[in-house]
Amino acid sequence: MLDLDTWQEIVDTIRANKLRSFLxxxxxxxxxxxxxxxxxxxVGLGHGVEYQFRDDAVNSIWVFPGQTSVPYKGxxxxxxxxxxxxxxxxxxxGVEGVExxxxxxxIRGSVQVRYRxxxxxxxxxxVHPDHLYLEKTIVVDGRFLNPLDVRDLRKVAVxxxxxxxxxxxxxxxxxxxxxxxxxxxxxxxxxxDEGGERELERIYxxxxxxxRAFGGANRIGQIxxxxxxATLDRTTAMADEIHQRLANRHTFSVxxxxxxxxxxxxxxxxxxxxxxxxxxxxxxxxxxxTLLAGIVGxxxxxxxxxxxxxxxxxxxKALGATPRSIVLLILQESILITSIAGYAGLVLGVxxxxxxxxxxxxxxxxxxxxxxxxxxxxxxxxxIVAGLAAGFVPARRAAAVRxxxxxxxx
Amino acid sequence: xxxxxxxxxxxxxxxxxxHVLKSVDLEIEAGEMVSVMGASGSGKSTLxxxxxxxxxxxxxxxxxxxxxxxxxxxxxxxxxxxxxxxFVFQSFNLIPFKTAAENVALxxxxxxxxxxxxxxxxxxxxERVGLRAWEAHRPSxxxxxxxxRVAIARALVARPKLLLADEPxxxxxxxxxxxxxxxxxxxNSEGVTVLVVTHERDVAAMTRRVIRLKDGRVEDAxxxxxxx
Numbered sequence: 001m002l003d004l005d006t007w008q009e010i011v012d013t014i015r016a017n018k019l020r021s022f023l024x025x026x027x028x029x030x031x032x033x034x035x036x037x038x039x040x041x042x043v044g045l046g047h048g049v050e051y052q053f054r055d056d057a058v059n060s061i062w063v064f065p066g067q068t069s070v071p072y073k074g075x076x077x078x079x080x081x082x083x084x085x086x087x088x089x090x091x092x093x094g095v096e097g098v099e100x101x102x103x104x105x106x107i108r109g110s111v112q113v114r115y116r117x118x119x120x121x122x123x124x125x126x127v128h129p130d131h132l133y134l135e136k137t138i139v140v141d142g143r144f145l146n147p148l149d150v151r152d153l154r155k156v157a158v159x160x161x162x163x164x165x166x167x168x169x170x171x172x173x174x175x176x177x178x179x180x181x182x183x184x185x186x187x188x189x190x191x192x193d194e195g196g197e198r199e200l201e202r203i204y205x206x207x208x209x210x211x212r213a214f215g216g217a218n219r220i221g222q223i224x225x226x227x228x229x230a231t232l233d234r235t236t237a238m239a240d241e242i243h244q245r246l247a248n249r250h251t252f253s254v255x256x257x258x259x260x261x262x263x264x265x266x267x268x269x270x271x272x273x274x275x276x277x278x279x280x281x282x283x284x285x286x287x288x289x290t291l292l293a294g295i296v297g298x299x300x301x302x303x304x305x306x307x308x309x310x311x312x313x314x315x316x317k318a319l320g321a322t323p324r325s326i327v328l329l330i331l332q333e334s335i336l337i338t339s340i341a342g343y344a345g346l347v348l349g350v351x352x353x354x355x356x357x358x359x360x361x362x363x364x365x366x367x368x369x370x371x372x373x374x375x376x377x378x379x380x381x382x383x384i385v386a387g388l389a390a391g392f393v394p395a396r397r398a399a400a401v402r403x404x405x406x407x408x409x410x
Numbered sequence: 411x412x413x414x415x416x417x418x419x420x421x422x423x424x425x426x427x428x429h430v431l432k433s434v435d436l437e438i439e440a441g442e443m444v445s446v447m448g449a450s451g452s453g454k455s456t457l458x459x460x461x462x463x464x465x466x467x468x469x470x471x472x473x474x475x476x477x478x479x480x481x482x483x484x485x486x487x488x489x490x491x492x493x494x495x496x497f498v499f500q501s502f503n504l505i506p507f508k509t510a511a512e513n514v515a516l517x518x519x520x521x522x523x524x525x526x527x528x529x530x531x532x533x534x535x536x537e538r539v540g541l542r543a544w545e546a547h548r549p550s551x552x553x554x555x556x557x558x559r560v561a562i563a564r565a566l567v568a569r570p571k572l573l574l575a576d577e578p579x580x581x582x583x584x585x586x587x588x589x590x591x592x593x594x595x596x597x598n599s600e601g602v603t604v605l606v607v608t609h610e611r612d613v614a615a616m617t618r619r620v621i622r623l624k625d626g627r628v629e630d631a632x633x634x635x636x637x638x
Contacts, residue, residue, distance in 0.1 A: 012507060315504075318464060318503075319520055320489070322489065399484070402464060404464040407464070
């Protein structure tokens, strides 16, 4: 059926109708191209947002203390809310659904870190062992902090890879002593982090040790926890409960907007995910619209093409062409044009996406646009089938009429 | 070769019914060269279309080469046409985007012949109509007479038993018409039954028998041409 002769016939007729063939091909190529670019952009947008969230656990609740701004139970506004270890323990043991929890204690002033003759300023974070999960810290050497470190106030530290590079050069750091504001800590591990270079310039020490060594008493600066796979509604309830507990403990109104900030990242992530989903749906609708326009274009041109060729069809029939061979001739031509054009649109669309991926600045909200090849091929198949259907009806009609009628048409 | 018995044919357009052929009886022997004459609307083109299986008829019977041609499917008609009949049209009906050789080779394509044999046969028949040198030219690059000769080559290439020519000289000047008719005479002398539909006396005069149609009836199946 698809021998060389048939191809020759098809190529001949395509060549004889260059403009028409080009227009058919163009509407197909354009439809596929737009679909690919749109879908790819949708995916790129999603990737961009995911990238922005890559650093920290997204199923987390962060608690920041502030200052009261409304009078409550006879107390004046303007009081500082100071969280303590007891608050941490209360949330950790009292709120149901907390998976990992850590507090942070902030050391005042700049922190000098020295190893032998190398001194530099780094960011020191005093945390609980669970902090590992909250920041998605990756231990590359040694270990992270553990509960015993906190209980026994051990002077141990886990350093970022850039800290290691700066202080130790090629020397293995685990087991070595560093001085943090004059206090000696033993390095027990090295970590990496996907959050960028700043994250790698940090040093983690046990929160209890830091409170004792740097005059923190029982004060903490921030509580953070993950919520496991709790539902969004559940995490909202958890955030409310935490707020209520701390309000009771520190005697401020839960309606005071400044006293305490309980940030539920679950909600933020869900909101942004919702936006992305909306954009993707929109993109799909626009893409399908473009595809539909392509289908209409192909159908239209096939209708005209068959009409234009009625006389030729009559001649071919007079020379002994069967209706079947006429229908096949037209359909194969349609398939050939739409496949080649569809493929061209596909390649072009993917090319544009690749270019966009390369040229766009790092860290923007658009990243790694890509398109599901299955979807692209389905779209192409749809267009080809549409071209077939559009060609089939008039082709069959033209093939079925008595040649005398076909020959009479001008 | 072919025989018609009480052939009726009418066209229905809207409410009107146009009775084009009325009980036509006709007998044409193998090897004859016959012309069908008649005024416009006498039904001669319709007759020719029915003979060529390009159109169907309402009642009666038509036998071609001993087989009854009735209620044929389009596919069956196509097969019979490609085996038995060659066509020459007034407006040549060459396919405009194909060269002379490709046009001539087309019937053989539908017969399923290989490429090489098609090409060889096409050149042979172009040679016979004196257009071997024009094989690579498209119809638009040729004169009317040349196009009609290509069309005749195309009609003959599949070695039909019957050649039907509908006003083959209608679009040509008298000198070219004469050439075309001589070519058809030559074809006939090789054993092909030739039937020419025409309204030109000169053309009819070059056939051996004239059938006169009038208002859808055979007025005279063996008419003599009045001297010019």
